Amino acid sequence: MKQISYVLKEDVPLAAETEILVIGAGPGGLCAAVTAARRGRQVALAEHYGSPGGMANVGEISPFMPNHCSGECLDRPLYPEWLNRMRSYRSLPAIANRHSEWDGRTVSRYGAMLAAEDMLLEAGVKLHYHHTFFDLRKEDGSITDVIFHGKSGLRAIRAKIVIDATGDGDVAARAGCRFEFGNSEGYCQPMTLCFKLCNVDKNRMPPRQEITALYLKAKEAGRIDCPREDVLWFDDFDSDVIHFNTTRVVKHNPLDAEDLSDAEIIARRQLRAFLKFLREEVPGFERAELHSVAARIGVRESRRILGKAFIGIREFETRAKFPDGIARVNYPIDIHNPSGSGTDLRHLSEDEYYEIPYGCIVPPGVSNLLIAGRGISVDHALHSSMRVMPPVCSIGQAAGMAAAMAVEKQCRPEELNGAELRAELKEFGANL
Template sequence: MGNAVTRHYDVVVVGGGPAGWPAAVQSARLGARTLLVEKNGALGGTTTVAGVALPGLYHAWGKQVIGGIGWDAVRDSAERAGIPLPDFTAWDQPHYRLQVPVNPAVLAAVIDEFVASAGVDLLLHTMFATVVRQRDRWRVTLCAKEGLVEVTAACLVDCTGDADVVARAGFTRLVNEKRQPGTLMVRFGGYDNDALDHPALRSAYEAAVADGSLLPEDLAGGSDPVAAFLRTGGENRIHINGATSGTSGERTAAEVAGRRAMMRIFRFFRQQPGLHDLTIQRWAVECGIRESYTIDGLARITAADYTSGRVWPDALSYSFYPIDVHDPDGDGIDIRPLRHGVVPTIPRAAMIPRGATNLIVAGRSVSGDQEANSAYRVQASCMAMGQAAGVNAALAAQHDRDLLEVGVAEIRSTLREQGAIVPGD
């Protein structure tokens, strides 16, 4: 893993989250000179920095459908941390029981090893500023601590999660009028849940919502949000309505709103009997964003495509997760499991912005409607998309081709050789 940036690259990957780091590792493993740019101090994105340390789903109906680079790192990190894997053959469990619990610190270190061993040039604490197409290459300006740095690339892979590169390059990104809420991952402790007077706590909660000291979306938990919150220590239970991340201003608003919600909840519970010793055991430094922008792709994945298990002719990876729409108005979660036997696929055309040359997207900003996006946005699916994008970009750059000139069969064959599982296997 190099930290000395060269001038010219075959592939530049922007964003080191669940899609980005596998894309960079895959590109470099194929011999392409690759740069990975990440704004945070650790790779892994949502899994490591935002605290959603339950990547999935890699298996469908008891059978593995997503493998390759991302899966290898997750499995490796779980083994090193002494965390047992779920029983994937028990596929009739609730979907969240088949996600893989990981230690974020260990996973971040394992990802570092994968990136280093592949020979990826890595810049952390770096954001891209501008991107311009000049002749047959992309010129990218990066904002590093030492100032602005310019590099060029034959191919760009946008794994920002918000289609930031796509937008700065002048292509369209789409946003729904109402977006799903974000979540600040927090773990509360210091109490005995079984000893609490839950009816009294429910009444106190209702009074707090009525007088405005708590907001209705602060505790996301269905018919009895207090019981659900305390049972889980508050993990994945704080909704931040309107949270999105397409600009620094939007991101700032989401972070501040998340911490304000955390403190409202902290103050409220510490005033209740049995909860005076409540503590915040851990918190994520970033608000987790469920939904922001998607690209205007050559194809658009609809809910009907996803729930039918449509096998696109240019499908490069599988996705497996229920439709999981968190109501933008804070009225609960719409979870719709897939019909037995259905395994959706992700087409390359949904990863290519309309009108773009040698620019491919992987991760949650791949083209799709809100319902489909609520499912394929999850970490395992993003890892599979990222590896596929890495193959496509490396093959295009090394042979002076456009992304779409690289045949689907060639990409699939290479993915298989690299340990991935592709539609049709």
């Protein structure tokens, strides 16, 4: 690619100063900000979009995946609080229409957004929407200012502790942190554009395996071009709505703007083909209409920022526990084939879990940075287990608690005693 020479040199207004700055308002950023603010700290949250919730909002992700052990939620307290608050935005008929094991975790993007904002505002978090991360300033190994781009140009926010909740580790990478990316071939898990259909006659829908058989027949005939091996769909509260998590875009780099653009186009091409296939070949979908389509494609995996600790598939297999464990995970290894068809699923039994140690969210080399979200210090395989929203909420609340404690103790996050952090999280209500 040809290069141009461009040097940006201008004064940037300092828009705000705060104790803790969280960048990204997805589940990890939400829980980090709320935890630190409820601890009494001054917290600002900067978000690229105009509303919080991350992929539960703009990605149309529903339902949230399960992370339970012996029937008990592993991600207390903020994750179930968020779910419960979402229910206040549902209609009474929708609440009454409970008909599957997923109902408790089935969400509306709008409910997820509004409930998240309720929690943030009630906690006293200062919200900076339409703030896209642009750059940062470092002095003596510490981030002093984070620079954002928006409609008013560039603006900076100064903070004592910075939490990267971008999902892609954008802040950490810019700060010089080391990271891993993808599998051994350099491919990340595929991207997916979620969508919902309405006007579906659920009483006439065939069983899952029959829909998949019809899909595979359509694929073989060339009517659908999608690498996924089956049709992944979930029921919805609304009596005529079905959610689809079934498009698949492989071998595209989620950190490359052109690849992302191409992935969006490919995914919507697949969506059109699925809509035609379902209407013409699957009973119950003859009158189906688009209910909603994600505002952006869903990214399962990108950077994994290396931390003071690193865990992987061995820790999953041995159900590893740690004195400074900050989150517990029972969700399976769930690797959607980065190169094509197939999904690698490896389950724990219902009474087993592994723990994520504090060091996995503490990148060395940047003294005031923490990671909250899917991009923590784990390998490609384990990432497929901890990347889903419930454990990400637990990771976020741990990052928020660590940031608050670091401010209180006037120390670097890496200097915190992980066992003490764990104890504070338990006092906060965490299932540890």
